[in-house]
Amino acid sequence: MVRFEDLALFVRTAACGSFSKAAREANLLPGQVSAAIMRLERDLDLRLFARSTRSLRLTDEGERYLPYAREIIDLLHSGRDAMRRDDAELTGTLLLAAPSDFGRNILLPWLGDFRRRHPRLEMRLQLSDQVADVFRDPVDIAIRYGQHADASFIALPLAPDNRRVLVASPGYLEQCGEPQSLDDLQRHSCLLWQMHGRVYDKWVFPAGKSRRIVHVKGALASDDADVVRRWTLAGEGIAYRSWIDVVTDVRAGRLRLLLPDQPGEPAPLSMVCPHRRQFSPAVRQLHALLTERCAQLVA
CATH class of the missing domain: 1.10.10.10 (Winged helix-like DNA-binding domain superfamily/Winged helix DNA-binding domain)
Structure with missing residues (x-):
């Protein structure tokens, strides 16, 4: 057997x-x-x-x-x-992976609310901008940005219309001026993302049915999105970030939105699960909560 x-x-x-x-x-x-x-x-x-x-x-x-x-x-x-399924109280352990900036600055209080509703549920949170493999890594679900074409797992949308935006601090703009076009970005200090030693210095923008790639440069790069956010707030340069990650800073005046009429690259946010047929009650209820909170955040 x-x-x-x-x-x-x-x-x-x-x-x-x-x-x-x-x-x-x-x-x-x-x-x-x-x-x-x-x-x-x-x-x-x-x-x-x-x-x-x-x-x-x-x-x-x-x-x-x-x-x-x-x-x-x-x-x-x-x-x-x-x-x-009929149990009102969630139990067990939920292993969750999330991006660093979204996890630290947005997700944490939401998870606190979720835990207060379900005090017998244990949670293990892994924060990293390295993409978690839901089949190999010890996680039940992973929150990810981007399109997911892999049919071997299920991606539940959290913020399907989320996009990247250009932002900078008022202090940086007072000192260096505000770009008036995408071409102007090449004359500014841009805060760069890196992964596995590769620096991503080509920013992609929709342009009708095609796309425009802008080569940017900057002295600062990090593989941690939260570090890039902190640099942006400190006036170190211009960042190209997910709207969900910066919307609170923009509304509070800590950051300013640049070229608001220029569409940014799509950055849909999803909850990824390895199980095809069914999701645990904890996963389903957490997905419902995060979907509601993401909608409220970007409304």
Whole structure:
């Protein structure tokens, strides 16, 4: 008989690409994971992995069986969630990943309200602008910016019409002047985003049915969006940010919106889940709360 634990370790090992990584995530020894995979292969009479001293990869049989294994796990979770659906009080642990700026400055108080409504629910929050992999990373849901074309997970919209905007502090504009066109950005100090050592110095703007790419430059770059926000508030330069992240600062007068008639690049905000069929009561209720709060914030 196939064990659920062995099936879950198979899915985790396929995502991690090694027994040792899967063992660390599951708080087990590599030998225990290897034994579970061998037991599953014996029960199924299939060879799921091709092993060597240097690599571990799925066999053709393993590749074809993996979607069924994921579906079985999702069905078991769905059955558990259905039994809990009528419970007014949420319990368990919810693992959540979110972008740094949105997480620190907007999401935290919303999560506080959610926890006060459901005091028996435990939450684990991971803040990073590195994109969380909801299949490999130890998270239940991830809040992400951008379009999501990957059909292997579900993206629930939070702010589908959100866009990026150009902003700067009044102090910076008094000292350096205000750009009157996108061409003027090349003469300004721009605050740049970087990831994995790459600096993103090409800002994209919609232009009718096409798009316009503006090459910008600046002395400051960071892989943490909250750092870029702080630099912007301190008058270090112009930033191209998500409207949700800066709307409070703009309304309070700490930042000014630049070229307001120029459409910005779409930056829809979504809640991403790995489970296709069903979402836990905690995920559904949190999604409803965040959707409502995002709408109120940008109204």
